[in-house]
Amino acid sequence: MRVKTVVGDGSAAHQQLLDEIFAGLGSTEIELVRLEERAALFEAGHQPTPDQISAGSGLSLRLLKPAGGNPRVKWEMRLVAGALKERARRDRLTQIVWVDFGSGGHSLEGTHVVSGPLSESDVERMRVEIEGAAAASGATLERLDVLRPLGHTWAAQLLVQEPHSYLRRRLRGFLAAVEAWEERCGGQRYLEVRDAQQAPVLVHTQAGNAGSSSLRVDLKCCDPFVRVSRGMFELPPGTCPVFD
Numbered sequence: 001m002r003v004k005t006v007v008g009d010g011s012a013a014h015q016q017l018l019d020e021i022f023a024g025l026g027s028t029e030i031e032l033v034r035l036e037e038r039a040a041l042f043e044a045g046h047q048p049t050p051d052q053i054s055a056g057s058g059l060s061l062r063l064l065k066p067a068g069g070n071p072r073v074k075w076e077m078r079l080v081a082g083a084l085k086e087r088a089r090r091d092r093l094t095q096i097v098w099v100d101f102g103s104g105g106h107s108l109e110g111t112h113v114v115s116g117p118l119s120e121s122d123v124e125r126m127r128v129e130i131e132g133a134a135a136a137s138g139a140t141l142e143r144l145d146v147l148r149p150l151g152h153t154w155a156a157q158l159l160v161q162e163p164h165s166y167l168r169r170r171l172r173g174f175l176a177a178v179e180a181w182e183e184r185c186g187g188q189r190y191l192e193v194r195d196a197q198q199a200p201v202l203v204h205t206q207a208g209n210a211g212s213s214s215l216r217v218d219l220k221c222c223d224p225f226v227r228v229s230r231g232m233f234e235l236p237p238g239t240c241p242v243f244d
Contacts (some may be wrong), residue, residue: 003028003030003033006035022080029072033063034061038057038060062102068101075212076204126154142158152184156191158191164189187206192204222240
């Protein structure tokens with residue numbers, strides 16, 4: 001299904017760029033996006049300089065459908081917004097300063113420039129090595145998508161039999177094995193780990209200047225990542241039914 005884009009406060013040139021970016025993205029659950037004017041925002045009492053106002057003002061890429069978006073949709077929106085920001089900069093168009101998911105969003109300030117696309121042989125080698133890394137970690141690679149919104153990036157879905165053990169003992173090995181390809185893709189990638197349950201074990205994403213990580217609640221006892229903070233009402237991890 002072709003993504004519908006509403007230029008809104010953008011231009012025909014923005015429209016053309018979006019069409020090209022979505023073509024490189026391939027199959028997506030994103031249905032409808034809109035470009036909207038966004039003024040620079042500052043904390044109360046702050047007296048911004050003209051340069052700060054100029055740097056923070058421009059266009060926002062807003063997701064309209066599906067409302068809110070799941071983790072994969074939000075990741076793809078970050079990819080599209082980052083690619084549009086860079087291509088608009090190259091073409092001297094009104095800048096893209098924000099990505100809006102309809103239920104939150106963030107600035108694109110500090111989004112790094114992604115290197116050029118991989119060669120066909122490199123893409124094939126990347127596919128083979130990611131599949132091999134999954135197998136070596138004890139997981140089955142259920143799905144691997146290679147996307148090209150600007151440079152290349154990848155999205156992998158792994159299936160595991162016992163998630164507690166995989167998170168504690170195997171996941172880091174997989175991440176280390178694919179680290180070189182993550183770097184070649186400008187730090188952009190989407191990883192989803194699943195088991196027999198409907199909800200995913202783990203979703204870990206990185207795109208542009210932002211990343212996200214979510215872990216199923218019954219697996220917080222085996223969180224593979226260091227969390228520097230916890231929600232005010234979030235309970236500490238319980239006893240692991242497998243290892244404790």
